[in-house]
Amino acid sequence: MKYINKTDAVLLLEDGTVFRGKSIGFHGTRxxxxxxxxxxxxxxxxxxxxxxxxxxxxxxxxxIGNYGTMIDETESGSPKIFGVVINSFSENxxxxxxxxxxxxxxxxxxxxxxxxxxxxxxxxxxxxxxxMNCIISSEIHDISELQKHLDEVPSMEGLELSxxxxxxxxxEIGEPGGIKLVVMDYGIKTSILNQLAGRGFHCKVYPAKTxxxxxxxxxxxxxxxxxxxxxxxxxxxxxxxxKQIIDSDKPLFGICxxxxxxxxxxxxxxxxxxxxxxxxxxxxxxxxxxxxxxTSQNHGFSVVSEDVDKSELVEITxxxxxxxxxxxxxxxxxxxxxxxxxxESSPGPHDSRYLFDQFISLIN
Numbered sequence: 001m002k003y004i005n006k007t008d009a010v011l012l013l014e015d016g017t018v019f020r021g022k023s024i025g026f027h028g029t030r031x032x033x034x035x036x037x038x039x040x041x042x043x044x045x046x047x048x049x050x051x052x053x054x055x056x057x058x059x060x061x062x063x064i065g066n067y068g069t070m071i072d073e074t075e076s077g078s079p080k081i082f083g084v085v086i087n088s089f090s091e092n093x094x095x096x097x098x099x100x101x102x103x104x105x106x107x108x109x110x111x112x113x114x115x116x117x118x119x120x121x122x123x124x125x126x127x128x129x130x131x132m133n134c135i136i137s138s139e140i141h142d143i144s145e146l147q148k149h150l151d152e153v154p155s156m157e158g159l160e161l162s163x164x165x166x167x168x169x170x171x172e173i174g175e176p177g178g179i180k181l182v183v184m185d186y187g188i189k190t191s192i193l194n195q196l197a198g199r200g201f202h203c204k205v206y207p208a209k210t211x212x213x214x215x216x217x218x219x220x221x222x223x224x225x226x227x228x229x230x231x232x233x234x235x236x237x238x239x240x241x242x243k244q245i246i247d248s249d250k251p252l253f254g255i256c257x258x259x260x261x262x263x264x265x266x267x268x269x270x271x272x273x274x275x276x277x278x279x280x281x282x283x284x285x286x287x288x289x290x291x292x293x294x295t296s297q298n299h300g301f302s303v304v305s306e307d308v309d310k311s312e313l314v315e316i317t318x319x320x321x322x323x324x325x326x327x328x329x330x331x332x333x334x335x336x337x338x339x340x341x342x343x344e345s346s347p348g349p350h351d352s353r354y355l356f357d358q359f360i361s362l363i364n
Contacts (some may be wrong), residue, residue: 007022007023007027007138008020008021008022008023008138008141009021009022009023009024009112009113009114009115009136009137009138010114010136010137010138010140010141010143010146011085011114011117011122011134011135011136012134012135012137012143012146012147012150013034013125013126013132013133013134014132014133014134014150015129015132017125018143019085019114019117019118019121019122020117021114021115021116021117022114022115022116023112023113023114023115023138024084024086024089024103024106024112024113024114024115025083025084025103025106025107025111025112025113026106026107026109026110026111026112026113027112027138027139028110028112028137028138028139029112029135029136029137029138029139029140029146029149030056030082030083030111030112030135030136030137031056031082031133031134031135031136031149031150031152031153032054032055032056032081032082032083032133032134032135032153033054033055033056033131033132033133033134033153033155033156033300034055034056034058034085034122034126034131034132034133034134035052035055035056035057035058035126035131035275035276035278035300036057036058036059036060036119036122036123036126036127036275036278037057037058037059037060037278037279037298038060038061038278038279038280038281039059039061039279039280039296039347039348040061040280041061041280041347042073042280042346042347042348043059043061043064043065043102044069044070044073044074044102044105045073045074045075045191045346045347046081046298046347047079047080047081047084047111048074048075048076048077048078048079048080049075049076049080049189049227049298050075050076050080050165050187050188050189050227050228050229051080051187051189051227051228051229051256051257051298051299052080052081052229052298053080053081053082053161053164053165053187053229053230054082054156054159054161054229054230055081055082055156055229056081056082056083056084056085056134056136057081057083057084057085058084058085058119058122058123058126059084059085059086059087059119060119060120060123062087062088062119063087063088063090064084064086064087064088064089064090064102065086065089065090065091065093065101065102065103066090066092066093066094067093067094067095067098068093068094068095068098068099068100068101068102069098069099069100069101069102069105070095070097070098070099071099074190075189075190075191075346076165076187076189076190078109079105079106079109079111080165080187080229081111082111083111083112083113083114083136084106084111084112084113084114085113085114085115085117085119085122085136086113086114086115086117086119087115087116087117087118087119087120088115088116089102089103089113089115089116090102091103112136112137112138113136114136114138126275127275130274130275131156131272131273131274131275131276131300133150133153133155134150135149135150135153137149156230156231156272156300157231157272158231158233158234159230159231159234160230160231160234160235161187161228161229161230162186162187162208162228162229162230162235162238162257163207163208163209164229165186165187165228165229166185166186166187166207166208166209166228167185167205167206167207168207169207170204170205170206170207170210171204171205172202172203172204172205173193173196173197173203173205174196174197174200174201174202174203175197175200175202176202177202178200178201178202179200179201179202179221179222179360179363180202180204180218180219180220180221180222181196181201181202181203181204181220181221181222181223181224182203182204182206182215182218182220182222182223182224183196183203183204183205183206183223183224183226184206184208184210184215184223184224184225184226184238184241184258185205185206185207185208185226185228186208186225186226186227186228186235186238186257186258186261187226187227187228187229187257188205188226188227188228189226189227189342189344189346191344191345191346192226192227192255192342192344193205194344195343195344195353195356196224196356199356199357199360200360203224204218204220208228208237208238209237209238210241211241212240212241212244212245212248216248220250221250221251221363222250222251222252222253222359222363223245223250223251223252223253224252224253224254224255224258224359225238225242225245225252225253225254225255225257225258225259225261225262225338226254226255226256226257226258227255227256227257227258227298227342228256228257228258229257230257231270231272231301232257232260232261232264232270232301233264233269233270233301235261235264238261239261239264239265242254242261242262242264242265243265246262246265246266246331246334246336249334249335250335251335251336251359251362251363252334252335252336252337253336253337253338253355253359253362254337254338254339255338255339255341255342255343255344256298256299256339256340256341256342257299258338259303259328259329259338259339259340260301260302260303260340262329262336262338263303263307263308263314263326263329263338266311266313266314266331267307267311268303268304268307268308268311268314269303269304269307270301270302270303270304271301271302271304272300272301273299273300273301273302273325275300276298276299276300276301277297277298277299277320277322277325277341278297278298278299278300279296279297280294280296280345280347280348280349281294281349282294282295282296282297282320282322282341283295283320283321283322284318284319284320284321284327284328284341284352285318285319285321286317286318286328287316287317287318287319287328288317292321293318293351293352294349294351295327295341295342295343295345295348295349295351295352296341296342296344296345296346296347296348296349297340297341297342298342299340299341302325302326302340303325303326303329303340304326305324305325305326308326308329312332313331313332313333313334314329314330314331314332315329315330315332316328316329317329317330317337317339318339318340318341320340325340326340327339327340327341328340335362335363337358337359337362339352339355343355343356
């Protein structure tokens with residue numbers, strides 16, 4: 001049975017477009033950058049991915065909530081999205097192993113949402129107009145009043161967010177005696193850490209703004225730069241760390257935001273995309289092997305391919321087959337490589353998990 005909430009809700013976009021529906025989740029008002037994810041499943045993993053911090057998520061799959069939530073399917077300690085936009089929302093769930101309903105989960109973490117709206121129309125609108133800010137409210141229905149709150153929502157471009165989702169103290173994961181790997185946490189997903197630890201890495205996870213000199217005291221064998229939210233162009237502290245790691249000649253692997261930071265450390269620019277790539281079926285070509293991969297992705301910024309072409313030190317290893325954007329890089333004279341997509345694939349296909357094994361081979 002579909003969850004019915006008698007409370008009206010409003011979704012107001014930055015360009016003035018209004019959608020009206022019913023309130024779900026937490027009763028309140030919250031703004032952020034609207035984006036859409038095309039995955040048919042995995043909504044809980046998406047909602048808890050720290051890379052989505054500050055964003056309002058539109059699920060393109062029509063039915064959301066019908067298998068409930070489970071603690072084992074979270075990518076961080078809590079949802080990082082600021083709101084949800086759903087077509088058909090279900091409070092009841094069919095999976096007997098679930099811990100509870102999506103409605104109670106959203107309420108618990110104070111995430112507001114709106115349902116009974118035409119998500120296809122919303123996605124087509126922002127697909128054409130581009131990503132923009134928006135606001136959801138179940139308590140303010142006057143559009144002029146709601147506009148005042150929307151005007152206070154900062155633009156994602158130029159926003160540093162990794163320090164808001166990173167750990168505050170270092171911690172270790174994996175068995176001692178393995179390859180000692182420093183993990184710079186810019187908003188890392190639990191599945192990435194599980195993939196690393198499961199391959200024998202002894203990881204020490206450090207807060208985003210930890211100095212390179214501090215991480216070196218642990219005497220690591222290699223480094224990893226994680227995914228995360230926000231604009232890489234304003235992360236001077238992280239770009240400097242990436243430069244120092246590269247200069248140390250230690251092996252380095254970056255995923256998503258980490259990929260962009262490696263590019264920035266090599267003088268390669270980044271830019272905000274019209275919409276970004278968010279889903280589980282993005283086609284990527286590995287230029288080194290000629291093979292295709294179906295990948296899980298979540299990013300709103302990308303690397304400037306023309307800058308890579310001009311670089312003597314960096315080359316493109318992967319491209320997106322939909323729009324030819326840069327999906328992978330490697331340095332010619334260093335043990336450094338990165339990908340824009342998510343090989344840990346949670347949720348998503350497992351085509352790209354070989355990259356973790358490639359990292360081990362690079363170290364050895």
